[in-house]
C-alpha cells in the first residue's frame with residue numbers, strides 16, 4: 001500500500017471513544033494512483049478568456065466588467081502583461097455572448113464604433129459594435145509580446161435571420177423560441193482571417209464559430225445541421241487562406257452548452273472539425289445565495305455535469321471522429337459570477353476540481369472565464385491584482401504535466417485527489433483538495449514508490465477566511481511587488497519518511513520528483 005489518507009476527525013472520535021470502540025473507529029482511507037496514464041491534455045491545458053461585455057453590463061445590480069472587454073482593455077498594463085507572460089504560452093480565447101454582434105472593420109477609412117450599447121429591443125440585448133483594424137493589430141501585438149496563443153471567436157450570426165416563434169402545445173401557449181436560420185454570411189470573417197494571414201499573425205491557434213448558439217438553447221437556437229454547414233464553410237475558408245502557410249489553425253465549434261442529441265448530430269455532420277468545444281456553468285447562477293455550500297460540498301459534481309463530460313467524451317472517442325474535446329468557457333456561476341465567491345479563495349474548490357476532472361475525461365484545454373472581467377476573473381477587474389485562482393492556475397500550469405493518472409480514494413467523501421505526470425521531472429504531481437473544515441488529511445508516501453523527497457505547495461486563505469481575495473503559499477502571503485511582478489511560487493521541501501498533512505479547507509500541490517514507480521512519466525533524455 002503506497003498511499004494512505006487518515007481523516008483526523010475520525011481518529012479524534014476514535015480516541016475519545018477509545019475504551020468503547022478500541023481500534024474499530026480508526027478508519028484508514030486508501031488512495032491508489034494507476035501507473036498508466038488514462039488521458040492526455042494539451043501541454044498548455046490552462047486557458048483563459050477575454051470577453052466583450054461593456055462597462056454597462058450588469059447582473060443583479062452589480063456591474064463587474066469595467067474596461068475588461070478585449071475592445072477596450074489596457075493591453076499595455078504591466079500587471080496583465082506580467083501575469084500572462086508567466087504562462088508563456090497562455091492560450092487566450094477571445095469571445096463570449098457578444099461575439100455574434102461584433103463586426104470587423106475592413107478598411108481604415110470605414111467608421112468603426114467599438115461600443116456595445118444596451119438595448120433590450122435588440123438581439124442579445126445589445127447593439128452591434130466594431131473591431132477596428134488598429135485594435136486587432138494591438139491585440140496581436142499583445143499576444144506576440146506576451147508569448148501567448150489566441151483562439152478567436154467569429155460572429156456566426158452574420159447573415160442569418162433570427163425568428164421568434166410562440167410554442168403552442170395542446171392549445172396552450174408555452175413561451176417563445178428564438179432561432180437563427182439561413183446561411184452564414186462569412187465575408188466579414190473571411191476578411192479578418194485573410195488580413196491576419198497577410199500580417200503574419202502566426203500565434204492564432206484556432207478560429208471558433210459562434211457562442212452558445214447550438215446545444216442546449218440559452219438565447220438563440222441554431223440547428224446542428226446549419227451549424228455543421230457553417231463549420232464546414234469555415235474549414236474550407238481557412239484551408240484556402242492558409243494553403244501556403246505551412247500550418248493551419250484549428251477549426252473549433254460550437255462553443256455551446258452540451259446537449260447529447262444536438263452534439264451527436266453536429267459532430268456526425270462535421271468530420272473535419274478539429275475541436276468540439278463546450279461551455280459549462282455548473283455552479284448555477286451568480287445570483288444564488290447558496291453558492292458557498294455548493295462549493296464546499298462539491299455538489300457541482302452532479303449527474304448533469306458528469307453526463308455532459310462523459311457524453312462528449314463518448315462522442316469524440318468514436319472511431320472516425322477526428323475532433324477532440326475542449327471546455328471553451330467555464331466560469332463557475334453564470335451571469336458574471338458572484339462577488340465575494342467567484343473572486344475569492346473558496347472558488348478554488350470548483351476551479352481546481354474542474355481542472356482535475358475535465359483532464360481525467362480527456363478534455364484537452366480548459367478555458368477559464370475570464371482572464372479579467374466579471375466577478376470570475378483570474379485578475380480583478382480594473383486593478384488586475386491576481387485573485388487566488390490565478391495562483392492555482394499558475395501552479396497547475398507549472399506542475400501538472402499532460403499525462404493524466406487516475407486516482408481512487410476509498411473511505412472518504414471530503415477529499416479530492418488528482419494526479420498527473422510531473423511537468424518538468426520524471427516524477428508525478430498530485431493535487432489534494434481538502435473539503436473538510438474540521439480535519440486535516442494525513443497521507444503517507446511510501447519512498448519505495450514515490451521517492452525520498454517531495455515539494456509541497458500549500459494554498460490557504462488569509463485569516464482562515466474562505467472568502468478572502470488573498471491567498472498564502474506555504475504560510476506566506478502572495479502579492480505583487482511594487483512594480484507589478486508576480487511573486488515566485490516556491491515549494492517547501494519535505495522528506496517522504498514524514499506524513500503529508502493537508503490542513504482543513506485547503507489545497508496542496510505535491511511534486512514528487514522521483515525516482516518513482518511511474519515509468520510512463522519518464523521523459524526522454526534532455527527534455
Ligand SMILES: Cc1cc(=O)oc2cc(O[C@@H]3O[C@H](C(=O)O)[C@@H](O)[C@H](O)[C@H]3O)ccc12
Pocket residue numbers: 051095096097098211212218257280281282329331333334335336337374
Ligand atoms: C442561463 C445560463 C446557463 C448556463 O449554463 O450558461 C449560461 C451562459 C451564459 O453566457 C455565457 O456565460 C457568461 C455568463 O453568463 O457569465 C457570459 O459572460 C459569456 O459571455 C457567455 O458566453 C448565459 C447564461 C447561461
